[in-house]
Amino acid sequence: MRFGLILLLVLIIYPAFGQNQKLADSLAIVYHQKALNDSDKLYLLFKLSFNEVRDLQLSLKYADDLVNLAQKTNNNHYLHRGYFQIGNKKRLFGDLEEALDAYFKSAEAAQSFNYTKGVGNAYGAIADIYSMSDNHENARLYYNKAISILRQSNDSISLASAILNAGDEYRISELYDSAFVYFNESEIIFEKLDYKIGMAYSLGNIGMIYEKRGENDLAEKNITNAIQILKEFEDYYPICVYYLTLSDIYLARGDRKTALEYAINSLHLAEKNGLKEQIRDANLKLSELYEQFGNPGESYKYFKNYILFRDSINNIKTVQNLANLRTNYEVSQKQTEVDLLNQQKRNQRTILISLIIILGLSMVILATLFWYYKAISREKKKSDTLLLNILPSETAKELKLNGKVDAVKFDEVTVLFTDFVQFTKLVEKAEPEQLVKSLDYYFKAFDEIATRHKLEKIKTIGDSYMCACGLPVPNKDHARNIVLAAIEMNNFVKNELNTTDSFDHFEVRIGIHSGPVVAGIVGIKKWQYDIWGDTVNIASRMESGSEPGRINISESTFNLIKDEFKCEYRGEIEVKNRGSLKMYFIS
Numbered sequence: 001m002r003f004g005l006i007l008l009l010v011l012i013i014y015p016a017f018g019q020n021q022k023l024a025d026s027l028a029i030v031y032h033q034k035a036l037n038d039s040d041k042l043y044l045l046f047k048l049s050f051n052e053v054r055d056l057q058l059s060l061k062y063a064d065d066l067v068n069l070a071q072k073t074n075n076n077h078y079l080h081r082g083y084f085q086i087g088n089k090k091r092l093f094g095d096l097e098e099a100l101d102a103y104f105k106s107a108e109a110a111q112s113f114n115y116t117k118g119v120g121n122a123y124g125a126i127a128d129i130y131s132m133s134d135n136h137e138n139a140r141l142y143y144n145k146a147i148s149i150l151r152q153s154n155d156s157i158s159l160a161s162a163i164l165n166a167g168d169e170y171r172i173s174e175l176y177d178s179a180f181v182y183f184n185e186s187e188i189i190f191e192k193l194d195y196k197i198g199m200a201y202s203l204g205n206i207g208m209i210y211e212k213r214g215e216n217d218l219a220e221k222n223i224t225n226a227i228q229i230l231k232e233f234e235d236y237y238p239i240c241v242y243y244l245t246l247s248d249i250y251l252a253r254g255d256r257k258t259a260l261e262y263a264i265n266s267l268h269l270a271e272k273n274g275l276k277e278q279i280r281d282a283n284l285k286l287s288e289l290y291e292q293f294g295n296p297g298e299s300y301k302y303f304k305n306y307i308l309f310r311d312s313i314n315n316i317k318t319v320q321n322l323a324n325l326r327t328n329y330e331v332s333q334k335q336t337e338v339d340l341l342n343q344q345k346r347n348q349r350t351i352l353i354s355l356i357i358i359l360g361l362s363m364v365i366l367a368t369l370f371w372y373y374k375a376i377s378r379e380k381k382k383s384d385t386l387l388l389n390i391l392p393s394e395t396a397k398e399l400k401l402n403g404k405v406d407a408v409k410f411d412e413v414t415v416l417f418t419d420f421v422q423f424t425k426l427v428e429k430a431e432p433e434q435l436v437k438s439l440d441y442y443f444k445a446f447d448e449i450a451t452r453h454k455l456e457k458i459k460t461i462g463d464s465y466m467c468a469c470g471l472p473v474p475n476k477d478h479a480r481n482i483v484l485a486a487i488e489m490n491n492f493v494k495n496e497l498n499t500t501d502s503f504d505h506f507e508v509r510i511g512i513h514s515g516p517v518v519a520g521i522v523g524i525k526k527w528q529y530d531i532w533g534d535t536v537n538i539a540s541r542m543e544s545g546s547e548p549g550r551i552n553i554s555e556s557t558f559n560l561i562k563d564e565f566k567c568e569y570r571g572e573i574e575v576k577n578r579g580s581l582k583m584y585f586i587s
Helices: 019-035 036-053 056-072 076-093 095-114 116-131 136-151 155-174 178-191 198-214 216-233 238-252 256-273 276-292 296-312 317-324 331-344 348-390 393-402 422-428 432-452 476-497 532-544 555-561
Strands: 408-420 455-462 464-468 508-520 531-534 551-554 565-575 578-584
Touching: 019 036, 019 432, 036 056, 036 076, 056 076, 076 095, 076 116, 095 116, 116 136, 116 531, 136 155, 155 178, 155 198, 178 198, 198 238, 216 238, 238 256, 238 276, 256 276, 276 296, 276 531, 408 476, 408 532, 432 455, 432 464, 432 476, 455 531, 464 476, 464 551, 476 508, 476 551, 476 555, 508 532, 508 555, 532 551, 532 578, 551 555
Parallel strands: 508 551
Antiparallel strands: 408 464, 408 508, 455 464, 508 531, 551 578, 565 578
């Protein structure tokens, strides 16, 4: 799996903005040197656990002490706060199961005294843990709960934080446009409040979206500004993540040295602050970089470290299982009360017999469900593979998510048509099976060439092969990629003319044109990703106006590739139903 897919972790902003290590240091002196009553101790323990960012173990101890004292004094307000801080620290240590349990307890304590803001914040943190555990259904459920509750409160910071994290959930699902909307809304709220660290997270996450879109200059600008702010607050968790994104940006630019430096900086910063997830991800990034740079020894060393820290984050599977037990927190609490009442009405013998029966039935049901799950998983894998063989991956995802695919206009696309010379005459005298076998041989080679040059195969019509570049994902090199593929296809066909084997061999004409198209799928049966528009028609005319063994391109394509490829101007040539069009041969 490529690192870009692995690094989809959640940049969680819990209500800890304004953390201040200097304040924690001064409060620690007061706490340890003065005799304090319980009320003052509760306040100081909360402030200490909140502001202590240099030593996470010490921060966790303060939070544990806060919970113990809050339970002793029956103070649910500080009990909510203490559990929330425990969840925050456990999450940073990678103890996700314990973090989730603490957040649920925090929500329960907040509900006990109708603290709306506290319930909303706890739900947002619960959603964060589910998102980190790849349980995206429950993550979306609790983000929606959190946002709905916090919109009713006056806490704009917590609301913006929940919106920001919901946006990151969409980023994880690669729905970048939706994520961008959420990030922008959170940034607007943080800017109105002049909340610097919140703005930093929004800027950094927007930068990550720009990187995914290939807009690396904007990505670097946003992320660099975010890191500058985060350093002032000594908030190192997101800085580690943003360093890895900068590594990807510089790798895309071909600057290996800087890419490696950012990955190493991420690892060192994560190790210094005991951030297990970031240590894991930085090791994986370094392993992949050294592998690309041709240094297998270093790559293997970092990969071993990656495995070590991946396994040390030991409870993601448990958290995923807990999701099924605690998806609806309120319902589960009520059910517990009902179960306790029922148990009081039963005698010990009845309970024992019931448990034995339930255990037996559960084992049968679980075995049956497991069998069905494996069967469904196999069939789903087959159907997904088939769907991806028919449609582009982005289109297939949209179809599975929405049940339909909207037509999309692409302004910059290059379309290629090929056609075999004298094919119609050959059909009249060749054996059908032999002819189909020969076409399959050529079109398989064309498919491999198209894949190497990032082209999207559209369809074959008889002996005609049609493909395009610049969709469903825009590509600024669409014309260049098509021309390179056309040259390779033409050379392949020419080389085959001199080959003696069991296939029929042909000469080929190739035509290319660049312009806008509309793409999508139509109908409800036998789906096919197709493109429409005048660009398609002109590309077809370029092919019919070509010559055997030549690549004929339009004026629009010529203007895009003329600086890189040598071309031969053919003049203005009459085209059916189009008038005269300027044409060029690729030399």
